[in-house]
Amino acid sequence: MDRSSAPIQVVIDCADPGALVGFWAQALAPRGYAVPSPPGGFADWPAFLAANGVPEERWNDASALEADGHPRIFLQRVPEPKTVKNRVHLDLLAGGGPAVPADEQRRRVAAEVARLEALGATRVEEHTELGTHWVTMRDPEGNEFCV
Numbered sequence: 096m097d098r099s100s101a102p103i104q105v106v107i108d109c110a111d112p113g114a115l116v117g118f119w120a121q122a123l124a125p126r127g128y129a130v131p132s133p134p135g136g137f138a139d140w141p142a143f144l145a146a147n148g149v150p151e152e153r154w155n156d157a158s159a160l161e162a163d164g165h166p167r168i169f170l171q172r173v174p175e176p177k178t179v180k181n182r183v184h185l186d187l188l189a190g191g192g193p194a195v196p197a198d199e200q201r202r203r204v205a206a207e208v209a210r211l212e213a214l215g216a217t218r219v220e221e222h223t224e225l226g227t228h229w230v231t232m233r234d235p236e237g238n239e240f241c242v
Contacts, residue, residue, distance in 0.1 A: 104159075104167035105185065108177070109236050112170040116158035118235050119168060121214050122187070127162035177237050185240040186229075187211075193226030200228040207242045208232065216240075 109115045120130055133143035144154050160168040168185075189207035190200035208218060208230050219231040219239065230242045 102166075104169045105183065106169045106171060107238060108173040109170050109238070110172065110176065111155065111236070112158040112172050113155045115234065115236055116160060116170050118215055119160055119170070122211055122216070122234075123160060123162070123168070126187075127165065128160040128168065129162070131159060131161045181239045184238070187240065187242045189242050190228050197223070197226075197228060204228055204230055204242055211242065 107115070107119075116130060120128065133140050135143065137143040137146065141154060145151075155172060157169065157171045159170065187207060190204045192200075195203070208216075211232060212218065215235040216232045219233060221230050222228070232240055232242055234240060
């Protein structure tokens with residue numbers, strides 16, 4: 096994907112971008128997201144970073160996920176641990192919203208929650224409000240998101 100065509104990116108602060116991008120790549124794969132290939136025909140990101148003089152101790156400072164027509168997800172290493180609720184979070188919109196019958200929403204959400212738990216996410220709480228059913232979860236570093 097050409098980054099110039101993506102109007103926004105969502106940034107996730109984390110302690111280990113390399114590990115967390117693995118979780119999010121699997122979590123968002125059904126929506127077309129993947130780690131982009133390095134530019135310039137390099138075989139992999141370490142080869143690209145080395146060729147550009149980035150010290151090896153900085154190779155895990157950031158990572159990203161891209162999908163055509165969707166915002167870029169950028170993961171960046173920060174020194175401080177997560178201490179409070181996210182001000183911005185991802186909604187994976189698995190249930191289909193109020194146009195979908197409640198039982199079907201619950202089935203869809205439960206299936207996606209089970210898949211994400213198998214990848215390392217944890218369930219926080221379940222909600223139903225204004226005709227929409229969803230579950231709040233945490234990624235492996237504790238960042239909240241909804242399904």
